Amino acid sequence: MKKHQITIIDIAKKLGISKSTVSRALTNNPNVNPETRKAVLEMAKELDYQPNMLALGLIKNETRMLGVIIPDIQKPFFAAIVSGIQHAVARMGYRTIIAQSDESPQIEKENIQALMLSRVDGFLICHTRDTRNFDQIKMLYQKGFPLVSFARICQELPIPKVVEDDFNGLYTTTQHLIERGRRRIALLSGPKHLQASKLRQQGYMAALRQRGIAFDGDLVVHTRFLAENVSNALDHWLSLPEPPDAICTIYDAGAVQAMQLLKSKGLRVPDDIAVAGFGNDPAAGLVEPGLTTYEQQPYEIGVLAGKHMLDALKRRFTDVPPEITISEGRLVVRGST
Amino acid sequence: MKKHQITIIDIAKKLGISKSTVSRALTNNPNVNPETRKAVLEMAKELDYQPNMLALGLIKNETRMLGVIIPDIQKPFFAAIVSGIQHAVARMGYRTIIAQSDESPQIEKENIQALMLSRVDGFLICHTRDTRNFDQIKMLYQKGFPLVSFARICQELPIPKVVEDDFNGLYTTTQHLIERGRRRIALLSGPKHLQASKLRQQGYMAALRQRGIAFDGDLVVHTRFLAENVSNALDHWLSLPEPPDAICTIYDAGAVQAMQLLKSKGLRVPDDIAVAGFGNDPAAGLVEPGLTTYEQQPYEIGVLAGKHMLDALKRRFTDVPPEITISEGRLVVRGST
DNA sequence: AACATTCCCGCAACCGTTCCCATATGGTAT
DNA sequence: ATACCATATGGGAACGGTTGCGGGAATGTT
Numbered sequence: 001m002k003k004h005q006i007t008i009i010d011i012a013k014k015l016g017i018s019k020s021t022v023s024r025a026l027t028n029n030p031n032v033n034p035e036t037r038k039a040v041l042e043m044a045k046e047l048d049y050q051p052n053m054l055a056l057g058l059i060k061n062e063t064r065m066l067g068v069i070i071p072d073i074q075k076p077f078f079a080a081i082v083s084g085i086q087h088a089v090a091r092m093g094y095r096t097i098i099a100q101s102d103e104s105p106q107i108e109k110e111n112i113q114a115l116m117l118s119r120v121d122g123f124l125i126c127h128t129r130d131t132r133n134f135d136q137i138k139m140l141y142q143k144g145f146p147l148v149s150f151a152r153i154c155q156e157l158p159i160p161k162v163v164e165d166d167f168n169g170l171y172t173t174t175q176h177l178i179e180r181g182r183r184r185i186a187l188l189s190g191p192k193h194l195q196a197s198k199l200r201q202q203g204y205m206a207a208l209r210q211r212g213i214a215f216d217g218d219l220v221v222h223t224r225f226l227a228e229n230v231s232n233a234l235d236h237w238l239s240l241p242e243p244p245d246a247i248c249t250i251y252d253a254g255a256v257q258a259m260q261l262l263k264s265k266g267l268r269v270p271d272d273i274a275v276a277g278f279g280n281d282p283a284a285g286l287v288e289p290g291l292t293t294y295e296q297q298p299y300e301i302g303v304l305a306g307k308h309m310l311d312a313l314k315r316r317f318t319d320v321p322p323e324i325t326i327s328e329g330r331l332v333v334r335g336s337t
Numbered sequence: 338m339k340k341h342q343i344t345i346i347d348i349a350k351k352l353g354i355s356k357s358t359v360s361r362a363l364t365n366n367p368n369v370n371p372e373t374r375k376a377v378l379e380m381a382k383e384l385d386y387q388p389n390m391l392a393l394g395l396i397k398n399e400t401r402m403l404g405v406i407i408p409d410i411q412k413p414f415f416a417a418i419v420s421g422i423q424h425a426v427a428r429m430g431y432r433t434i435i436a437q438s439d440e441s442p443q444i445e446k447e448n449i450q451a452l453m454l455s456r457v458d459g460f461l462i463c464h465t466r467d468t469r470n471f472d473q474i475k476m477l478y479q480k481g482f483p484l485v486s487f488a489r490i491c492q493e494l495p496i497p498k499v500v501e502d503d504f505n506g507l508y509t510t511t512q513h514l515i516e517r518g519r520r521r522i523a524l525l526s527g528p529k530h531l532q533a534s535k536l537r538q539q540g541y542m543a544a545l546r547q548r549g550i551a552f553d554g555d556l557v558v559h560t561r562f563l564a565e566n567v568s569n570a571l572d573h574w575l576s577l578p579e580p581p582d583a584i585c586t587i588y589d590a591g592a593v594q595a596m597q598l599l600k601s602k603g604l605r606v607p608d609d610i611a612v613a614g615f616g617n618d619p620a621a622g623l624v625e626p627g628l629t630t631y632e633q634q635p636y637e638i639g640v641l642a643g644k645h646m647l648d649a650l651k652r653r654f655t656d657v658p659p660e661i662t663i664s665e666g667r668l669v670v671r672g673s674t
Numbered sequence: 675a676a677c678a679t680t681c682c683c684g685c686a687a688c689c690g691t692t693c694c695c696a697t698a699t700g701g702t703a704t
Numbered sequence: 705a706t707a708c709c710a711t712a713t714g715g716g717a718a719c720g721g722t723t724g725c726g727g728g729a730a731t732g733t734t
Binding site: 017018019020021024031032033036055057058059060264 | 711
C-alpha cells in the first residue's frame with residue numbers, strides 16, 4: 001500500500017551510475033558530463049522524482065519556512081499583514097507557517113516553542129495584547145534566530161521592527177478634530193503597556209498641547225480592545241458633568257463599536273459627538289456615517305516585515321544594526337467628523 | 338559563529354552512554370532504566386536539547402504539517418476558515434502552511450507543487466474562482482496524499498468535502514423576498530462553472546417555481562466576484578423595461594457593493610429595491626440598512642474540514658468512503674429587505 | 675550448579691541527500 | 705617516457721535521529 005518513494009538511488013540504479021553523479025546532475029553541478037546529465041534529467045522526469053526537502057534540510061540545516069506569530073488571523077489588519085509577508089518572502093522561496101495566539105501569552109509561548117522545534121528559519125512576531133514577558137522572544141534571539149517584530153513590537157531587543165505611524169496618526173487626527181471645532185476630545189486607548197498605545201496617546205496629547213487645550217485625565221480610557229471596554233468607556237464619558245464632543249480612538253473597531261452604541265443611545269454622529277478611528281479597516285468605509293480615520297496599510301507593513309526578514313536571513317551573523325521602519329499613513333476624512 | 342546544535346550524541350557523550358539509550362529515554366521507550374532516563378532527561382534540560390524534527394521526519398516520513406490552499410486570506414470568509422482549520426488540527430500537533438493563490442490557477446498550481454516538495458502530510462484545498470482543470474489535485478490524489486476539499490469543491494474526486502448550505506441558502510432567501518411581496522427578483526450569481534453557483538441558483542429557481550413565479554433569464558447575471566461585475570449587472574437590470582424590485586446575491590460582498598451603488602444612484606433600499614446576501618460577513622451588520630443574509634459559519638466549516646483531515650490521516654490507506662458535509666446556515670433578517 | 679528469563683544497553687543499519695576525497699581516463703607539456 | 709592537469713565518476717562520511725538484533729548482567733527456577 002505504502003508506495004516506495006522515488007529517490008536518487010532509484011535513478012542511479014536504473015542508469016547504472018552512482019547516486020553522487022545523479023545528485024550532481026540534479027543540482028547543476030558543472031562537473032558532470034552533459035550527456036549524463038541529460039539522461040538523469042530524463043529518467044527523473046520518467047520516474048516522477050521528487051526531491052526530499054527533509055533530507056536536504058537536515059544537511060543544510062534550513063527549512064525555508066518562516067514562523068509568523070499573530071494574535072488573530074480573523075482581524076483584517078493581521079490578515080492583510082500576513083498576506084504582505086507571504087507575498088514578500090515567496091519570491092525567495094520561503095513559505096510561512098502561521099500560528100495564532102488568540103491573544104493568549106501562554107498559547108503564544110507554546111506556538112513559538114513548537115515552531116522552533118519545527119526548525120523554521122526565522123520568526124516574524126506580533127505579540128499578544130497582554131504579553132509583558134519577552135523571555136520567549138529573547139530566547140529565540142539568543143539562539144540566533146533571525147527575528148522581525150511588527151505592529152506590537154518588542155523594544156527590548158535590537159531586531160528589525162516595523163510599526164505603524166503611531167504618534168503622527170493620533171496627532172493628525174486630534175488636530176483635525178480641533179479644527180472641526182471640538183474641544184472636549186476623549187481618547188479611547190489600548191492596553192497601557194503597549195508601545196503603540198503610549199505613542200498614540202503622546203500624539204493625542206501633543207496636538208492638544210499645541211492648541212492650548214488642557215489635558216483631562218477623565219477623557220482617557222484604556223481598553224483591552226474588547227467590546228465591553230468600549231461600552232464602559234462611553235457610559236463613563238456620558239455621565240461626566242461635561243461630556244466629550246468628540247471621541248478619538250486608537251483602533252477602528254473601537255470607533256465602529258462606539259458609533260453603534262452612540263446611535264443606539266439616540267446620539268447623532270457627528271452632530272452630537274464626532275468619532276475618529278485609526279487604521280482604515282474595511283469597516284470604516286461601510287458604517288454610516290463613514291468613519292474618519294488615519295489610514296494604515298497593513299499589507300505594506302507585511303511586505304516591509306518580510307523584506308526585513310529576507311535581509312536578516314541573508315546577512316545572518318553579520319551584525320548589521322537593525323532598523324525600525326515606520327509605515328506612513330494619512331488621514332481619511334469621512335462623515336463621522 | 339554558527340553554534341553547534343545540541344544532539345542526542347552530545348547527551349550520550351556527557352553521560353558516557355550510547356545514543357540509542359538516549360533516544361529510548363527521550364521517547365519513553367520502556368526498555369530503559371528509570372535512573373538512566375532520569376539522568377538523560379536532566380542532561381537534556383541542562384544542555385537545552387531540542388529534538389530535530391527534520392531528522393525525525395526523514396525517518397517517519399511525515400512532517401506534521403498540512404498545506405492549506407486558499408484564494409485570499411484577506412477575505413473574512415477564508416480567514417475564518419483558516420482559523421477553524423488551525424484550531425482543529427492543532428490539538429493533534431499538526432501545523433498549517435497557508436498558501437494564497439490570489440485566484441490565479443497558475444499560482445495555485447505552483448503552490449501545490451511547492452507544498453508537495455515540502456512534504457506536507459496532507460492538503461486542504463479551496464480552489465480558485467477560475468480553476469477548471471483539476472489535474473493538480475488529481476495528481477495529489479494519485480500520489481496518496483490525504484485531501485479535503487472545502488467551499489469550492491472538486492466534485493470529480495472521492496474525497497471528503499465541506500460545503501456551505503448552498504441550495505437551502507438561496508431557497509430560503511428567495512422565499513423570504515417573495516414573502517416580502519417582491520416578484521421581480523434578480524440574482525447576482527458567481528462564475529457559471531462553480532458548483533456553489535449552480536446549487537445556489539437552483540435554490541433560487543426552486544423558490545420561484547414553488548411560488549409560481551416565472552423565471553426570467555434577464556434577471557440572472559454571473560460574476561467573477563469582482564466589483565465591476567456588480568456595477569455592470571446593476572446597469573443592465575436598471576435599464577430593463579421592468580427592472581427588479583429585489584436583488585438576491587450569492588455572496589455578501591456583492592450585496593454590499595450593490596447597496597452602495599444603488600444608494601449613489603439615489604435609489605432607496607429596501608423601499609425601491611430590496612437586497613439580500615449570502616454568508617453574513619462582518620460587513621453585513623455594518624452597512625446601513627443592515628443586510629439581510631443567509632448566515633454561514635466559516636469558522637465551523639474550517640473546524641469540520643480540519644476534522645476530516647485528521648480522520649483521513651488516521652485511517653490513511655484504509656479506504657473508508659468519504660463524506661460530504663454540509664454546514665447548516667440560517668437566515669438573518671435585517672433592514673435591507 | 676545449571677538454565678531460563680528479564681532487563682538494559684550498545685551496535686549498526688537506515689531515512690534521502692550533499693559533498694569531500696579518491697580514482698580512472700585521456701590529453702598536453704616537458 | 706614522465707609528470708601534470710582537467711574532467712567525469714564512484715565511494716563513503718555526514719546530517720540527527722529510530723529501531724531491530726544480540727549480548728551481558730542480574731534475577732528467578734529447579
